[in-house]
Amino acid sequence: MPAQRRLHLGAFMRPVSIHTGAWRYPGAFPDANFNIAHLRRFIRKLEEGKFDAFFMADHLAVLNMPIEALKRSHTVTSFEPFTLLSAFAGATERIGLVGTASTTFDAPFHIARRFASLDHISGGRAGWNIVTTSNPDAALNFGHDEQTEHAARYRRAREFYEVVTGLWDSFADDAFVRDTASGFYFDPERMHVLDHKGEHFSVRGPLNIARPVQGWPVIVQAGASDDGRQLAAETAEVVFTAVNSIEAGRAFYTDVKARVEKAGRSRDHLKILPGALVVVGDSLDEARETRARLDGLVHEASAIAALSIALGVDASSFDPDGPLPEVPHTNASKSGRERAIALARAENLTVRQLAQRLGGYGGLSFVGTPQTIADAMEEWLVTEGSDGFNVMFPFVPEGLDAFVDKVVPELQRRGIFRRDYEGTTLREHLGLPRPPNRFFPDA
Amino acid sequence: MPAQRRLHLGAFMRPVSIHTGAWRYPGAFPDANFNIAHLRRFIRKLEEGKFDAFFMADHLAVLNMPIEALKRSHTVTSFEPFTLLSAFAGATERIGLVGTASTTFDAPFHIARRFASLDHISGGRAGWNIVTTSNPDAALNFGHDEQTEHAARYRRAREFYEVVTGLWDSFADDAFVRDTASGFYFDPERMHVLDHKGEHFSVRGPLNIARPVQGWPVIVQAGASDDGRQLAAETAEVVFTAVNSIEAGRAFYTDVKARVEKAGRSRDHLKILPGALVVVGDSLDEARETRARLDGLVHEASAIAALSIALGVDASSFDPDGPLPEVPHTNASKSGRERAIALARAENLTVRQLAQRLGGYGGLSFVGTPQTIADAMEEWLVTEGSDGFNVMFPFVPEGLDAFVDKVVPELQRRGIFRRDYEGTTLREHLGLPRPPNRFFPDA
Known part of the structure; x- marks a missing residue:
């Protein structure tokens, strides 16, 4: 008998609530999205609830919305993902730390290095949500007058991913011998110079940091277009999606898992987690x-x-x-x-x-009691609508506390969610393999 | 009678020791430069010693040295500054966190945002060491075949600084009203759109984060050339320098402080800290x-x-x-x-x-007893050779512990170093003013 499938839960926390009215709700912290003490409390509570990961979306501009909407938005001031997730690494011990980094306006060397550093600092808990940026206001912050068209952004993203993962493989795991007697700190034979030259990037390498604890940080994507699904099927290990019904969820699940198998990968090595607003009563x-x-x-x-x-x-x-x-x-x-x-x-x-x-x-939203919410989540899991959810809270701290204190125990009682972490890395939480080093397959 | 001048002390910690033999010294941690638990121990000890700041140099390549030297170097694998300093923000309460970020291969929007985020996460303890990158191996990691020439790098650095500080001033300190009754999260009248268009950069803004706690993170520079000194005199608040003797120190001090006054600034608003290896016996x-x-x-x-x-x-x-x-x-x-x-x-x-x-x-090095080292540091301070030092340790943990446990108390006994932090921000430790917001001088 195969082991029972279990839900994987991410917490969508930038902003702390996706709901535009959240900061005004009675009892909510109005500054929650930008208060480090509050945020530290939230992630510790999520870890108490055994969540797989804390997930940060990101934006490279004050959002392009009319001023009447903008001045009411609690997202206008936010922490930057690398800095916030690194601060969280020391405040927590097990929960995964997934940050969004765009391939459109940054350099592969910087991104590879920062995620590798976060992975080492956190003991193997980093995940990279790969996005392309289409916001024209963001382009103007990086000296681009025109937005790159969709297909070109995806070609660049694909090459960006190849360079970043190649840089992560710069050193074999056993490269750093640190032999005080001979004076050899590392073995140059166990270092690979990437020498990438492609359509968009020319990057020599090697990266100036050891291979990440997880081999590679977990690769996360959210693209829903045909290009996005295909990129995810070939490269992603977690997909966040915005399906609006269980029927749409099953169709997406079937399509993406088929693409994964067609790409020669195991369907279990990509987890599909739709976003869902959960309101508990x-x-x-x-x-x-x-x-x-x-x-x-x-x-x-x-x-x-x-x-x-x-x-x-x-x-x-x-x-x-x-x-x-x-x-x-x-x-x-x-x-x-x-x-x-x-x-x-x-x-x-x-x-x-x-x-x-x-x-x-x-x-998508689940509005109900812990029992009806668990019923719905179980149905999604059992009927292959998803492998879990990226949970959004209606307001904080109450909405988050209610989920951890009331819904999580109900999921645990049913045997469809962990009672404790069984591993220490995000890959272990998600049941994902550690990628072999492409240049040192023996290591 | 004017208040007695006191030393300001930074700890030069990337690498944890500048000395190439450090990791092999008996009793030293061979992996200290790349072990987060060790590094956390070091910064806590430095905070116990009331250091102004932990200072991270940075390199954007595995250093360009012959392989015979490279394979003996403990710097080949290192943490990235934004991630490490953010992790330290939660592990400490007062010590400043100075990170190096190059203006040569990054975008002003990213740099402005990450330092602002670090400053908020740390409660106002961030400093930015502005450098230009001349390492040709680094250029190859960012798609540049040729290194930019010196003067062009400095022109770019100067404009980069203008854009970053302009972005930090995107919001008045009182912009975020968070009025739950009216639903106004911030006041758009208190937001400034930079709209910078210059020789190297076109950046619209505003930055998507509130003005840093310190107004601006502390501006640090290490340039020794004529271009470098002039840029420092006009913009820097701390200068790290590599003078080799007290005579050279006094000449540098006199020259740079005169340039500062000529630029219309107070000579007290730029602190000169030469690097010094300190070996205590x-x-x-x-x-x-x-x-x-x-x-x-x-x-x-x-x-x-x-x-x-x-x-x-x-x-x-x-x-x-x-x-x-x-x-x-x-x-x-x-x-x-x-x-x-x-x-x-x-x-x-x-x-x-x-x-x-x-x-x-x-x-420059000070090799001696706590008394002779304090004598030397006092002479540098009193005769205007420097405003303090950027201390390098011969090996860790012993060399660092010896400085904190033996030299610091001797400096305190003489009244030339603080017995405790008097403020909470890096600016307060250094006696530097909070810069006014150029777009909202009233705030």
């Missing part, structure tokens, strides 16, 4: 009221803008207190439009309520 | 024997190479056990040649001993 009604109260804190301007984007029409002329009127078909995304309409009907929402739902967080 | 003889034993661990090939460079002639044909022969004049640096000859005569050194001295560490 002692009763279903209480959880729904919490969600409604939270959505009610979303400013109407941002809310109507989000609804207009979803529907593909200007929603500002709709009666906010009335039901959603008939919406004409447009060239906008059909799935977004249909989802919004279905949501309004299913929950009997007014235009304002629907707009605030989408403006707060329009993606 | 209970007697003068014991200290000298320690130094000789340490120098004896330097490999002859590296030693003779260092001597040849200093003299400007090939020293490999000299009798290693004989005295230094007559050396012809060449086009090489006169001061290096004269210093080597004077050193050999003054201490009656054989060719091998002289070569090992220069190959271990040829710069």
Whole structure:
């Protein structure tokens, strides 16, 4: 009998809550996203809850949103991932530390070196979320007037990944002999000079740091496009995805796992973790009221803008207190439009309520009791909708504490989540192999 | 009566010892330069000794030295500065954290953001050692076939500094109102868009992080050339220098402080800290024997190479056990040649001993008892040879522990070093003002 599959849980923590109203919720820390003492408390609580990893998204600009929305956003001031995750390495012992680093505006040597250093500092807990940056405001911060087109960004990302992993393999694990008698600190025969010359990069190497504890930090990706799925299938070990329903989750899971096998890899060596906002209550009604109260804190301007984007029409002329009127078909995304309409009907929402739902967080959410949330997560796991979740909290600290104190024990009771860490590295938490060194396969 | 001037002490810790034989010394930790637990112990000890700052040099390549020297070097694997200093922020409370970041191969937005993040994470203890990179091996790691020439590197560095400090000033200190009632997280009127367009950089801004705790992290430089001195006089708050004698120290001090005043700044707002290797013994003889034993661990090939460079002639044909022969004049640096000859005569050194001295560490050193070392440091302070030192340890942990346990109390007894930290930020330790925000002078 095969061992029972278990959930893997990441905590999506930049921002500390994806919900735009989170910082205003009664009892929430308004400055949580930018307070090191609060953040240290959160990651320690997540480690108490045996989470696989703390996950940091990243942005290379004050986000490109209208000023009316921007001035209400708690993401405008944030810590930088390498510095924050390194600070956390000393504050925790087991939880993984996944940071986002873009391949669009940085150099492979810097990225390889910083993740290797974080991996050594944390005893093998680093993960690299590889992204490409399409935000035009970010391009302007790096001297680019025009954004690189999508396919070119992905070609660059692919080569960037090859260079970074090649640099990580600069030294065999046994290179550093430190023989005080002979005076040999390392064996040059166990050092490889990469000498990469490609379309985008020319990088000599070697890296000036020993091979990471994990061989390579865990490779994480979030691309959903065809290019993104293919890159993930070939290179990623964790995929964060934004599917909105269990049906969409299963379709994504089936597609990506098939691509993984086609690429000659084991399907178990890539874990699929959809993002999910989780709102916990002692009763279903209480959880729904919490969600409604939270959505009610979303400013109407941002809310109507989000609804207009979803529907593909200007929603500002709709009666906010009335039901959603008939919406004409447009060239906008059909799935977004249909989802919004279905949501309004299913929950009997007014235009304002629907707009605030989408403006707060329009993606996948589990709103219920510890039992109903565990039911849903178990169904996703058992029916191959996912290998776990990248959990988002509605507000902090309460929403995070509720998940760790109430949902985690219920998952553990069912045997679908660890009761304690069994290894020390992020790879061990995720059940991923340590990659062999391509230049020193014997080491 | 003016307050008594006091020494400022940095600890030069990358590598943990500048001396190439350090890792082989009996009782030393051979892996100290790359062991996070050891390094955490060292910085805590330095904080116990009330040091102003922990200082990390940096290199962007496995150093360009012959393989015979390289394989004996403990610097070949090292932590990256942003990650290591961030890890230290949580392990310490007061000591400053100075990291080196080159302006030659990185983007101002990244550097501004990472130092701002480190400054917030550490509660205002960050310092930026601004360097330009001339190592041709480093250039090859970033796709450059040729090294940029000296003056061009300095022009780029100057503009880089302007952009970074401009980005740090993106927000007024009072910008983040976090008003849960109105929903305004920050006041857009208190945000400045830099819109820099210059010779080397086009950077829009704003930075996506609040203004650093210190306003700006402390600006540190080490340039000794005319360009370097002038840049330091205009922009630096700490200068690390490699002068080799108190006379050279006074000449440098007089020149740079005059340039500072000519640039319209207070001479007290730039601190000059020469690097100095300090070897402590209970007697003068014991200290000298320690130094000789340490120098004896330097490999002859590296030693003779260092001597040849200093003299400007090939020293490999000299009798290693004989005295230094007559050396012809060449086009090489006169001061290096004269210093080597004077050193050999003054201490009656054989060719091998002289070569090992220069190959271990040829710069300024204080070798003696806590009293004679304190005498020397006091003379440098009182006669304006320096404002303190960037201390290098001969080996660790013993050399570092001896300085903190024996030399620091002697300096404190004389009233020329603090008995405890009086402030919480690096600026406060150094007696430096918090820079006003150029865009929000009222804040």
